[in-house]
Amino acid sequence: EAGVTQFPSHSVIEKGQTVTLRCDPISGHDNLYWYRRVMGKEIKFLLHFVKESKQDESGMPNNRFLAERTGGTYSTLKVQPAELEDSGVYFCASSQDLQGAFGYTFGSGTRLTVV
């Protein structure tokens, strides 16, 4: 079984540019999550999709962040325009059970650096 795939693995962009991160969950997993780890801080929740619907997006920091999951398969997270404080590692995760209560499978993350 293929795991959760994220790309790019690294991205360096200038402040004000746009970046789109992609996540391919494990096939058949309806639940998809985005998390972010800023240096020195804990991993923090961004949002949760159930199929193509946003179940919980209360962790999204501001309206510069837009997540989509068309067709309930892969998801994208767009940051536009990027700011310096957006730098960090963005993780995607997926789970089969309804609410991820039995743990998720994480992708290897995208390290975003905004300069």
Added chain:
Amino acid sequence: QKEVEQNSGPLSVPEGAIASLNCTYSDRGSQSFFWYRQYSGKSPELIMSIYSNGDKEDGRFTAQLNKASQYVSLLIRDSQPSDSATYLCARTGRGSTLGRLYFGRGTQLTVWP
């Protein structure tokens, strides 16, 4: 108050010793708790989950949960250098946030030969 607090570390133990990792959480209603292991530059990997008070053992790993004290721990017996990693404690949310995990900052463990 942080949602999940972990002992700050770093923690360094010799090979063969028991490593003890601790975690407290603020939401008394939390139901599910997890320990993830993260090697440098890699994704968090689920190693233990625990839902009931008491101990849960899996190989060299034992998770302990005390809901009254809002305390979760992970013991690693016969520690190996390959156990060197950052260990993340996490709990699930409740109600509308049931699908999210709240993480601690992690404890870096080094097992030296």
